[in-house]
Amino acid sequence: MNRRMWAVLAAAAAVTASCAKVEAPAASDAWIRLAAVPGRPAAGYFTLHGGRADTKLTGVTVAGVPRVELHLSRMTAGDMMTMDATPAVDLPAGATLPFEPGGRHAMLFDVPATLTPGKTATMTFRFADGETAVAEAKVVSAGASGPE
Numbered sequence: 001m002n003r004r005m006w007a008v009l010a011a012a013a014a015v016t017a018s019c020a021k022v023e024a025p026a027a028s029d030a031w032i033r034l035a036a037v038p039g040r041p042a043a044g045y046f047t048l049h050g051g052r053a054d055t056k057l058t059g060v061t062v063a064g065v066p067r068v069e070l071h072l073s074r075m076t077a078g079d080m081m082t083m084d085a086t087p088a089v090d091l092p093a094g095a096t097l098p099f100e101p102g103g104r105h106a107m108l109f110d111v112p113a114t115l116t117p118g119k120t121a122t123m124t125f126r127f128a129d130g131e132t133a134v135a136e137a138k139v140v141s142a143g144a145s146g147p148e
């Protein structure tokens with residue numbers, strides 16, 4: 001086999017590798033906002049990217065945090081913000097699904113005191129099809145409006 005043939009094969013292998021990545025669901029832009037009052041739950045925000053098939057987000061874990069729930073925020077008839085725990089969130093193929101303040105989020109309970117603004121925590125996302133995705137979440141204080 002000549003050198004040119006090897007180059008073609010190497011390029012084909014690289015394309016295959018990047019396609020394989022796109023097939024699986026992924027997560028990005030993760031951040032965690034601590035509660036204003038110590039001991040109250042923190043909120044986790046991130047963006048999910050659907051893979052090649054429809055799936056569901058079935059759970060989120062955060063390193064060092066004993067309990068994390070998926071929540072949906074909504075306005076009640078009386079204009080109060082409330083939130084409900086949900087066991088799973090649909091992630092359609094190819095979709096971009098933001099979890100952001102005022103909407104879907106992860107609720108982190110019993111956050112350890114070592115998780116302080118400026119630190120990062122590894123978030124792991126589990127999907128119904130058995131796939132997992134990982135993102136490093138930036139921790140910010142209660143007053144911060146975003147991860148920057």
Ligand SMILES: [Cu+2]
Binds near residue numbers: 071105106107
């Ligand atoms: Cu919540």
